[in-house]
Amino acid sequence: MNIEMIEAAAARAQGVTRRTPLLSSPALDALAGRRVLVKPECLQHTGSFKFRGAWSALTALPEATRANGVIAYSSGNHAQGVALAAQRLGIPAVIIMPSDAPAAKIDGTRSYGAEVVLYDRGHEDREEIGDRIAKDRKLTLVRPFDEPQVIAGQGTCGLEIAQQAAEHGVTHADVLVCCGGGGLTAGIALALEARAPGLRARPAEPAEFDDTARSLRSGRRERNAREAGGLCDAILTPQPGELTFPILSRLCGPGVTASDDEVLQAMSLAVRQLKVVAEPGGAVALAAALFRRDEITSDTVICTISGGNLDPEVMIRALSG
Amino acid sequence: MNIEMIEAAAARAQGVTRRTPLLSSPALDALAGRRVLVKPECLQHTGSFKFRGAWSALTALPEATRANGVIAYSSGNHAQGVALAAQRLGIPAVIIMPSDAPAAKIDGTRSYGAEVVLYDRGHEDREEIGDRIAKDRKLTLVRPFDEPQVIAGQGTCGLEIAQQAAEHGVTHADVLVCCGGGGLTAGIALALEARAPGLRARPAEPAEFDDTARSLRSGRRERNAREAGGLCDAILTPQPGELTFPILSRLCGPGVTASDDEVLQAMSLAVRQLKVVAEPGGAVALAAALFRRDEITSDTVICTISGGNLDPEVMIRALSG
Numbered sequence: 001m002n003i004e005m006i007e008a009a010a011a012r013a014q015g016v017t018r019r020t021p022l023l024s025s026p027a028l029d030a031l032a033g034r035r036v037l038v039k040p041e042c043l044q045h046t047g048s049f050k051f052r053g054a055w056s057a058l059t060a061l062p063e064a065t066r067a068n069g070v071i072a073y074s075s076g077n078h079a080q081g082v083a084l085a086a087q088r089l090g091i092p093a094v095i096i097m098p099s100d101a102p103a104a105k106i107d108g109t110r111s112y113g114a115e116v117v118l119y120d121r122g123h124e125d126r127e128e129i130g131d132r133i134a135k136d137r138k139l140t141l142v143r144p145f146d147e148p149q150v151i152a153g154q155g156t157c158g159l160e161i162a163q164q165a166a167e168h169g170v171t172h173a174d175v176l177v178c179c180g181g182g183g184l185t186a187g188i189a190l191a192l193e194a195r196a197p198g199l200r201a202r203p204a205e206p207a208e209f210d211d212t213a214r215s216l217r218s219g220r221r222e223r224n225a226r227e228a229g230g231l232c233d234a235i236l237t238p239q240p241g242e243l244t245f246p247i248l249s250r251l252c253g254p255g256v257t258a259s260d261d262e263v264l265q266a267m268s269l270a271v272r273q274l275k276v277v278a279e280p281g282g283a284v285a286l287a288a289a290l291f292r293r294d295e296i297t298s299d300t301v302i303c304t305i306s307g308g309n310l311d312p313e314v315m316i317r318a319l320s321g
Numbered sequence: 322m323n324i325e326m327i328e329a330a331a332a333r334a335q336g337v338t339r340r341t342p343l344l345s346s347p348a349l350d351a352l353a354g355r356r357v358l359v360k361p362e363c364l365q366h367t368g369s370f371k372f373r374g375a376w377s378a379l380t381a382l383p384e385a386t387r388a389n390g391v392i393a394y395s396s397g398n399h400a401q402g403v404a405l406a407a408q409r410l411g412i413p414a415v416i417i418m419p420s421d422a423p424a425a426k427i428d429g430t431r432s433y434g435a436e437v438v439l440y441d442r443g444h445e446d447r448e449e450i451g452d453r454i455a456k457d458r459k460l461t462l463v464r465p466f467d468e469p470q471v472i473a474g475q476g477t478c479g480l481e482i483a484q485q486a487a488e489h490g491v492t493h494a495d496v497l498v499c500c501g502g503g504g505l506t507a508g509i510a511l512a513l514e515a516r517a518p519g520l521r522a523r524p525a526e527p528a529e530f531d532d533t534a535r536s537l538r539s540g541r542r543e544r545n546a547r548e549a550g551g552l553c554d555a556i557l558t559p560q561p562g563e564l565t566f567p568i569l570s571r572l573c574g575p576g577v578t579a580s581d582d583e584v585l586q587a588m589s590l591a592v593r594q595l596k597v598v599a600e601p602g603g604a605v606a607l608a609a610a611l612f613r614r615d616e617i618t619s620d621t622v623i624c625t626i627s628g629g630n631l632d633p634e635v636m637i638r639a640l641s642g
Contacts, residue, residue, distance in 0.1 A: 001413035021342060023364065026405075027432060042596040045343065084347075103594065113347060254601035271636065272425065275363040275598040314641040315592065319633040 001148055001247060006155035006187065008151035013156055016088075017052050018044050020157075021300075022164040026274035033293050035300040037168060038286060039161055040276045041159060042308025046108070047283070048080030048234070049157055049184055049306050050074075050144075055122035055300050056153025058085045066091055071139040073097070073126040076105025077234050077307050078144040083114035094139060096130050102311045121228045145183030145240040154184040158191025158201075161302060165196055172198040174298045176256060177235070178306035179203035179212050180235030182244030188304075189251040192297045202253040206232045206260065211239045212248065213255025221245050231260040231314075234281030234307055239309035258287035266290060267318035270305060273274040277308040277315065322469055322568060324515035327352075327476035327508065330377040333360050334477055337409075339365050339372050343485040343623075346594040358489060359607060360482055361597045362561050363629025367429070369555070369603070370478055370505055370627050371395075371402030371465075377474025378463045379406045387412055392460040394418075394447040394448065398555050399425025399465040399627050404435035415460060417451050423554060423632045442549045464505030467562040475505040479512025479522075482623060486517055495517040495619045497577060497606035498629040499627035500524035500533050501556030503565030510572035510626075520623070523574040525606035527553040527581065532560045534576025552581040552635075555602030555628055577616050579608035587611060589638035590628060598629040598636065 012278045014219045020043045034166030058070060072082040079095040086093035093114040097106055098121035100246065111118050119288035134141045143150065161175060176226055177185040182203065183197035189201035203212045209230055214222040230236050240248060258266070263280050270278040278286065285303040289296065335418060338537035341364045349357045361369035390413030393403040400416040414435040417425055419442035430437055436503070437479035440450055455462045466469065482496060496513065498506040503524065510522035525532040530551055535543040544560045549556050561569060584601050591599040599607065606624040610617065 018342060018344075021339060021364065023339075040596075043342065047596050155608065232414070268633070271598050272633070275361075275368050277592050277596040312593070314636050316640050319637050 001151055001190060005148065005152040006159060006191050008036065009149065010156045010159055012059045013052065014054060015054055017156065019160055020044055022168065023274045023276070027149055028269065028274045028290065031290050034303065036289055037170070037300065037302045038274060039157065039302065040274065040305045041157060042278060042305050046080040046084050047307055048077035048081065049154060049311045050077040051084060052156050052246040053150035053153035053183060054078065054081035054085040057147060057149040058089055060149040065140055068138045068140065069093060070142050071130055071134045072142045072144065073130045074231050075236070076101045076109065076143055076227065077309060079105065079109040080112060080309070082110035082142050083109045087113045094133055095128050102309065104311050105309050108256060108309060117236040145181030146243045148243065151160060151183050151187045151244065153193045155185030157184065158188035159195060161188065162173060162192055162196035162199065162221055165199060165302065170300045171300055173300040173302050174253060175201045175302045176204045176288055177201055177304050178199050178235060178282055178285045179205050179282070180237040181241045182212060182248050184304065184306060185252065186244040186247040189196060189247060193251055200252060200253045203255045204247065205255060205257050206230050206284055206286045207237065207257040209236055210255060210257045215240050215245060215254055216249060216252060220250065231263060232281035232284055233283070234279060256288035256292055258284050258286050258291060262287040262291045264318040264321050267315065268321060271319065278304060278305045279307050279310040280314065322472055322511060324471065324511060326473040327480060329482055329513050330470065330473040331477045331480055333380045334373065334376055336374060338477065340481055341365055343489065344595045344597070348594050349611065350464060351591065352392040352436045352611050353622065355435060358491070358623045360478065360620060360623065361595065361626045362478060362601060362609055363597055363603060365542060367401040367405050368628055369398035369402065371398040373404060373477050374474035374504060375399065375402035375406040375463065376473035378468060378470040379410055381470040382412045382461060386461055389459045391416060392451055392455045393465065395465055396554050396557070397430065398630060399628070400426065400430040401433060403463050404430045404433035408434045408469045410533060415454055420475065420551070424542040425584060425632050426630050428557055433524060433569045439573065460602065463552045465565045466502030471510045472504050472565065475508030476512045477510035478505065480516060481536065482509065483513055483517035483520065483584050484522060486623065491621045493619055494621040494623050495617050496522045497525045497609055498522055498538045498625050499556060499603055500526050501558040501602070503533060505566040505568050505625065506573065506609050507568040510568060514572055521573060521574045524569065525609045526553050526556065526576060527605055528578040530531050530557055531576060531578045532615050536561050536566060536579060537573060540570065545571050553602035553605055554583060555600060556605070567616050575592045577609035577613055583608040583612045585642050588636065591642060592640065597626060599626045600628050600631040601635065603628040613627060
């Protein structure tokens with residue numbers, strides 16, 4: 001994993017992925033007690049950053065392999081990213097999704113032409129199911145984060161952050177990244193190391209699913225006590241990835257966390273102040289920036305809003321709070 | 322009014338206003354029966370395109386005049402645009418707002434440091450009030466649309482649409498613009514005439530406040546039967562402007578309209594498919610693109626989402642529909 005792979009992924013994505021803007025609002029600055037810049041990846045194709053990694057991975061495959069099709073397991077955002085990337089490349093895609101994923105994500109995945117296979121998150125192992133189908137149909141498995149070309153694709157978001165921070169005159173900042181398996185965080189960290197060394201990536205997680213923060217403290221991959229049931233469905237991974245963790249461990253600052261209630265408040269503020277839709281897992285970095293200000297020392301904080309795919313009831317809940 | 326004024330406004334706005342992206346979603350294309358590209362001006366500073374015109378007008382004033390301060394009357398979006406532009410230039414701003422404007426807009430205007438004066442929309446004339454205070458305090462009145470430098474500023478949105486349409490390979494399209502007094506529509510129409518002549522601006526209005534559509538048909542400025550009470554608070558102007566109407570009349574295609582129910586559906590779809598927040602008056606162009614498809618003939622339709630400032634209850638209503 002290196003910056004050349006990220007630059008190559010950016011070249012393959014030219015004219016395909018969106019360069020999302022960098023947003024801000026005086027009201028959020030006042031709440032956070034510092035300048036807050038927000039990278040709304042909810043505005044990316046399929047409503048999350050995952051399209052970046054999916055496009056990178058699929059376009060990096062040898063053409064003959066790619067033509068057989070791909071398979072992925074995902075709670076919904078990686079699913080939609082792989083489905084749309086496959087559709088655009090004209091190849092088949094099978095997506096293994098938990099049966100309790102938001103309906104909007106299951107419907108979205110199907111709308112991009114993928115075949116969806118549902119499994120029970122509590123009792124079945126999605127990786128085992130994925131491996132079996134992949135073998136049967138000669139599909140290439142596109143892992144959601146432990147896959148170098150996926151990490152490289154997510155890193156293109158970091159290249160944009162480096163450029164846009166410079167355009168805003170920002171040379172030093174903590175960059176809070178919504179973190180599940182760590183693909184986006186690792187990709188951004190690698191891009192910043194090379195292109196904006198004064199910017200430091202830090203993983204942001206739900207308070208009860210803080211495996212990455214604890215792993216960074218202990219120096220080894222820790223597991224969450226639970227693997228389901230939290231509000232932030234997009235980032236409920238059991239532990240940091242095998243490939244991502246060494247990158248995070250080398251490059252990232254301490255993890256930050258936010259409670260579900262803080263996440264809902266951040267979702268409401270994203271609507272009111274930034275006019276963008278953040279899903280719970282996509283709002284955890286903004287929530288940490290706004291409500292855990294004592295854990296941040298930089299004058300400017302940059303946060304990803306990693307996705308905006310949610311069932312409307314969840315947004316109604318956030319706005320009613 | 323000409324393209325040189327718009328280009329000059331764009332130069333003054335360099336590094337100040339945001340270049341909003343152009344968004345799309347396969348689901349919206351399917352609904353509309355054609356390609357739909359959306360220009361989300363809700364992501365502009367202050368949550369609407371109005372900051373463009375305000376910045377243009379204030380930066381075009383002679384410095385000695387500008388230093389005395391400015392005054393504006395507005396249902397809320399022009400108010401916030403002028404307030405923030407004044408704050409950034411370090412000058413005083415007085416804003417005359419209707420007492421029934423959304424609380425979010427009144428609060429927003431105050432948060433940018435402006436002095437807010439409320440009036441009764443049914444019984445008082447905002448222009449009369451504005452003129453009196455302006456004379457008393459030597460403030461320069463910044464009209465919301467009938468002001469050349471404001472129209473020039475809104476035209477910078479049209480320059481971006483011309484560039485971005487070309488980037489998307491679009492040379493012919495109807496451009497539906499949410500229309501109140503016609504400042505944004507006129508500015509965009511002028512920019513497209515010069516920079517993208519295959520793109521045609523068309524005003525979009527609420528069905529019961531379709532003064533511009535009727536005026537384009539009759540060839541003279543028609544008035545609405547009512548001046549308040551509609552869902553789309555941002556664009557409930559009594560009739561097209563004196564300066565804007567001749568421009569619309571010369572350059573625009575026929576007006577389109579949408580019902581309040583269609584506007585609420587468009588707001589919900591903007592959240593689900595584009596992950597952006599459209600206020601009712603900002604969703605009317607998208608509503609027309611999606612639900613009045615028989616009135617559009619071009620293969621691609623471009624719509625502005627002109628603003629996203631709304632009280633949360635309105636969004637909850639849209640999402641609950």
